[in-house]
Amino acid sequence: MGKVTRVFDLVDRYxxxxxxxxxxxxIKDNGTWNCRSSKDYYNLSHLLAFHLYNRGIRKGDKIGIVSTNRPEWCIxxxxxGMLGAINVSVYTTLAEEEYKYIFDHAEIKMLFVSDPQIYRRVKNIxxxxxxxxxxxxxxxxxxxxWTDFFNDQEAPTEEQLRVVQGLKNEVLPDDIATIIYTSGTTGKPKGVMLSHKNLVSNFVQHSKNHSLxxxxxVIxxxxxxxxxERSVLxxxxxxxxAIYLVDNIAKISTMIKEVRPHMFNTVPRVLERIFDGIIKKGNQLGSIQKAIFNWAVSLGMKFDFHEKKSIYYRLSLAIADKLVFKKWRDALGGNIQIIISGGAALQPRITRVFGAAKILALEGYGLSETSPVIAVSNAVTNEYMAGTNGPILPGVEFMFGKDGEILCKGPSLMKGYYKAPELTREVIDEDGWFHTGDIGTLIQGKYLKITDRKKEIFKLSGGKYIAPQAIENIMKESLLINExxxxxxxxxxxxxxxxxxxxxxASILNISNEKEIDLPQAQKIVQKEVNRLNKRLSEHENLKRxxxxxxxxxxxxxxxxxxxxLKRGYISKKYKQVIEDIFKN
Incomplete structure (x- = not known):
């Protein structure tokens, strides 16, 4: 019962x-939470599959979706999947030329959009x-x-279920379930072909990394x-x-307090903003409360998941929890236990301080091409370390190339790039190893740490190499630097x-209106902060200007x-003159 070999088997399991x-x-619409039950999910997905089949959708057809996070997307x-059709879901923030390229390249047969705003973005192309x-x-x-398909029918008939079941039987685990067009930082997006087997092998495995x-x-x-996000969904x-979808990232803070989730998925920048917001509120407290707050944060900075601390430290942490950290958990709904972060490196200080506050900020690493998880921290086996991505996910074969590049293969590795066999051969070698383009190392022989992107490393005129991402991560620990x-x-x-x-x-300068800040004055303040952080870098890594x-x-x-x-190519082109001015003389 509940065996999942194809993605849509999740509906039967439910x-x-x-x-x-x-x-x-x-989903919350017009101020009211509307929930679909597991029975609704089963009925509507099977009904929709039947009616899509009647409208001519067949195995292998590509269907476009441009939508915010909504239950309809899931259904x-x-x-x-039940039809063997291929989900081509794309971002809601693309430019017209990007939508046009993807729709044409994928040869979509049908398109679903979520709302009027999204429709306006795509209607011309x-x-x-x-x-x-x-x-x-x-x-x-x-x-x-989309409800026009149903004609007010709420559940499939036995005959409709038989038809859909017959179609489901024709879908094999190795069939393509989705084509995901990578946003990329340069060039045209590539269509990553992922099979049901790719997706299932990955999400079943990483679902074992916590006991919730x-x-x-969850939100x-x-x-x-x-x-x-899709794999974790x-x-x-x-x-x-119980899944609560949020259709606008600006609503996160409100929804967290309202839903009171036990867990959610995020990217480092969002978690950094949450953390910076907490620190900012702490700095606005009265002198005694502020001192207690800062004391608690300093304790958190010293927190280690596995190092046995002194009785004094543990007692201090218990006091800090009652006076400060409990309020943090309450601000995140009161139930929060686990936050999964991916997409980029998470600052170790955030992992440590949230860990001290009894919130596991687990970090993972992967790519679209690997469905996606290659490594992730594990809350069940207590395998996590601040500043790392955790151990390699079971089932993923892994090794380092001669230059430290991360290579992997296994059941979650993509079938290739759509209509681009030559690009596929560039990243998957003749032995089947996928070349990630990321440079990494294993800490304590177990925990994966990404040190940089292979293509982003550059050389100074003196011959020293610079890994920009590592420097950027240190600099972004400052509250004075957004990007x-x-x-x-x-x-x-x-x-x-x-x-x-x-x-x-503005707060440092005691100015109420940010627009009144003199840029040269702001430059001096930021440069002073950069000089402080430069001390944590090698001499050749220092940001001189x-x-x-x-x-x-x-x-x-x-x-x-x-x-x-960062879209480094775009930024370099946009600020070409600024960069040239920096290096004059």
Whole structure:
């Protein structure tokens, strides 16, 4: 019972093991939480599969989805899997030319959009063949709703179930379930082909890394089109957890307090903002409370998951928990136990302080091409270490290349890039090893640590190599720095373009309006902070000169990818003159 070999088997598992769950998948619309039960999930996904089949959708057809996180996305995803159709789900923040490229390249046969705002982003470039097969999850003028498929039918008939079951029987674990177009930092996106076997082998394995189960709640706010959030969403369903979807990342703080989750998935930048927000509130306390707060944080900075501390430290930590850390947990809903972070390196100080506050901030590592997890911290076996990605996930074959590049293979490795066998051969060698492009090492022979991207490492004119990501991670520990990109390829020294935290600088200068800040004055403050952090780096890694710019970097403005990674090529081109000015003389 409940055996999962294809992604859509999750629906049958839900309907057997967790059949009484009323809040299987929930969304807040118009101020009210609307929840689909496990039975609803089963009925609607099978109904939709039947009607999509009647509309001509067949095995191997590619179906586009541009949607925020909604239950309809989950239901459609499962229905497509039952037909052997391929889910081509893409980000809601892409430019028109990117949508056009993906829709054309994938040759989508039908398109689903979530709401009017998303429709406006894509309406001008929808392929002609798709215009008559366009549906929406929420009402849009003149666009048919996804519920139009059902004609008010709430459950499939026995005959409809027999038809769908026959179609499900034709879907093999090795069939392609999805094509995920990587956001990338340069060039056109590549379509990563992942099979049911790829996905299932990965999420079943990483679901074993914690003991939370059907009596717990989770929130999901990262884009479901990204393999990271999607895989963990499947893992949540596999364990029967109640899932509360958040359709706008700006709502996270409110939703956390409202849902009171036991666990959620995030990227470092979001967790950094949560942490910085807590620190900022602590600095606004009265003198005595502020002193207690800072004492608790300093204790947290010394926290170690495995090192046996003195009785004095443990007693101090217990006091700090009652006076400070409990309030942190309450601010995160009061139930929070585990936060999973991925997509980039998480600052060790955050892992330590949250660990001291009895919140496990578990870090993982992977890529779209590996479905995605290669390594992740394990709460069941207590295998986690601040500053690392945890041990290699069981089932993943792993080794280092001669230059330290991480290589892997196994059941979760993609089938290849869609329509691009030559690109596939560039990353999967003749022995079947996938070359990740990441440089890493094993700490204590067990814990994977990423040190940099192979292609991002550059050399100074003096011959010394610079790994920019490692420097950036140290600099971003400062509350004064929001974003930065290290530059200096073939130059005499390393430097950086920095987006400062003007709010924090205004606080230091005792200025109420950020717009009144004099940039040269802000530059001096940030440079002083950089000089302090430079002491933690080797001499050749020191940022000798910096340049602050009062911009905002985001996926919408182009400097960050949809997973909040730096688009180094775009930034270098945009700030070409700034970079040239830094290295003059």
């Amino acid at each position: 309907n057997t093991i967790y059949q009484s769950k009323e809040n299987a998948i929930c 459609l995803d499962m229905a497509l 929808i392929p002609e063949m798709v215009k008559e097969s366009l549906y929406s999850f929420l009402p849009i003028l003149d666009i048919p709703l 189960g059907e009596n717990t709640k 999901s706010f990262l884009p479901l089109c990204h393999i990271y 499947y893992h949540f369903q596999y364990k029967g957890m 930065l990109m290290v530059v200096g390829d073939r130059e005499k020294f390393a430097s950086a373009i920095i987006i400062p935290n003007m709010e924090e600088i 910096i340049k602050i710019v009062s911009d905002v970097w985001s996926p919408e403005t182009g400097e960050l990818s949809s997973t909040l990674k």
